[in-house]
Amino acid sequence: MMDKSGKYLIVIEKGEGTYSAYSPDVLGCVATGDTVEETLENMRDALIFHLEAMADDGDPWPVPRGVQSYLDAVQESAGEDYYLTHVSVDSVASQAIHA
Numbered sequence: 001m002m003d004k005s006g007k008y009l010i011v012i013e014k015g016e017g018t019y020s021a022y023s024p025d026v027l028g029c030v031a032t033g034d035t036v037e038e039t040l041e042n043m044r045d046a047l048i049f050h051l052e053a054m055a056d057d058g059d060p061w062p063v064p065r066g067v068q069s070y071l072d073a074v075q076e077s078a079g080e081d082y083y084l085t086h087v088s089v090d091s092v093a094s095q096a097i098h099a
Contacts, residue, residue: 006064007086008047011073012039014081023087024069025062026050036083047092055096064089 012021019039022030029050033039051061065072073084 006066006089008062008064008089008092009069009073010040010043010085010087011077012036012043012083012085013077023047024073025064027062040085044087044092047087048095051092052096061089
């Protein structure tokens with residue numbers, strides 16, 4: 001079983017009138033919202049759904065890359081309005097049905 005003490009990086013980018021979020025640690029998991037707060041909450045829900053689907057398929061959950069994912073995100077988001085935050089693996093795992 002995976003160590004659930006890590007943190008998944010969440011990158012929230014400002015668009016025209018909305019925000020979008022993704023996690024470089026969990027490929028294919030994205031969310032949007034009208035505010036930063038709504039986008040982060042939607043991203044938490046998306047992570048739970050995504051991790052449940054991975055468990056259903058028998059796939060292992062991604063291991064958080066730690067500081068390197070933050071450094072990569074800063075470099076990739078250069079010149080854009082963005083916010084960096086994180087969600088603990090344990091907090092989403094405790095809500096995922098198949099954790």
